[in-house]
Amino acid sequence: MNESPAQETDGSGAGDEITETEIVERIFEAVMERRLAAGTKLSESELCKAFGVGRMRIRRCLLLLASREVVELRENRGAYVASPTPAQARDVFEARAALEPAIARLVAERAGAAEIAALERFIAEEAAAHDRGSRHEAIRLSGQFHLQLAEASGNATLERILRELVARSSLIVAIYGAPGLETCRDHDHATLLQALRARDGAAAERLMAAHLQDIAATLDLSGRAPAGGDLVAVLSAR
Amino acid sequence: MNESPAQETDGSGAGDEITETEIVERIFEAVMERRLAAGTKLSESELCKAFGVGRMRIRRCLLLLASREVVELRENRGAYVASPTPAQARDVFEARAALEPAIARLVAERAGAAEIAALERFIAEEAAAHDRGSRHEAIRLSGQFHLQLAEASGNATLERILRELVARSSLIVAIYGAPGLETCRDHDHATLLQALRARDGAAAERLMAAHLQDIAATLDLSGRAPAGGDLVAVLSAR
């Protein structure tokens, strides 16, 4: 119902080529910022037009996105933005609970002053967006903070893994989260940053664990998956 | 120099189709079992013949393997089994240090008796292979134990992530490990299993962390990456 999911800003000019990595990144961002909702169909021809590339390139991108479970590939049906099941939602937050406290500790112990300063600017933006009431911006920055932290850890593998988990978390919170609580509490981020500034790895680890648990606690995973779920179960429930 | 890297056992019969997931899995296993060494070229035509599928299918598989950094795709040069750099090696073991203790705790707290029994059988096989002196078998089972543990955690996301990390670890140990210490000490695995049987999550977590640290300690990451590395640096070193 919206316009093209992740459109080019330059009007299909015969300018420079876009890299497949950039396309994947663009779709990742669109998912994280909630411009692409779970279950949205990603038609090949539309994506070709949107990015101005051939079909093969798009198919490669969709395969890459599917390998990270951000999109779902259905046989002869096409690509759809993933709709995580309750079990998958639990898996994702369990994985984050394992990874992110360790990441926070790494950052506290080894990140440079410049990187921590960058995180501080980030939090300032986040708070400003929140006060300003720009919901999309707040959601974007909230997720981005976690990614920025992973980047500051200096571990490319952890960063890549977390990118996947954060994108999927965005879908999960949209589906199972309480309405209105779609962003991390910026206070949590600020407190965590204090521990980082103090180089207190143990505190950073603990605060991140608590922060993730708070987020997971706002989810209601009791029901069945809404999108793509069992229709008869949904209808027979009332 | 060897025969085909991961050959079909049924002689190219017009039997049943092989799935792309299975091809990826076969190559993953070949890497984990050291039948495919770091830097080995994976030519498309050879893989097509080996698995009896078209080129497109193979290219998709190579892209999936590249997305997990198990193979490296060089522009116009083809696909090669990845040769992790020292920095990547550090990243991989840092990620494992974050994930696997948490996995061990999950298994201790929630795995069924049947799954723990399966792990016990595994360790028995491992010890037998080790005593028997069948090195390949020992390496295979040693890595497989960690995967089996992830599977027993009941978390599909953690399992998938760890599969990637274990495969890459196999390459890393082959490159940077001390010769002869290419397998986990089976005693570590046995001790860990005791903690799992006792449902002692904290102990399992601690033992796994120590186990991974032991493995990482046997690596020598001081030099440059041998395969694909900077040749002048290697030569000017002596």
Next chain:
DNA sequence: GTTGACAGGATTGTTAACAATCTTTTCCCT
């Protein structure tokens, strides 16, 4: 004898057409 360029062969990357499947519309029958 060694170095450089050049041509031939092989391999990878891309494009386009074709085949198969799914979705939607239309039309006929009850």
Next chain:
DNA sequence: AGGGAAAAGATTGTTAACAATCCTGTCAAC
């Protein structure tokens, strides 16, 4: 009028040919 089957259209999956790049072996020049 409602339901269902069949055809038309659209979308995805696959195959094959083409173009571009790289590697190898040969030959000439210094």
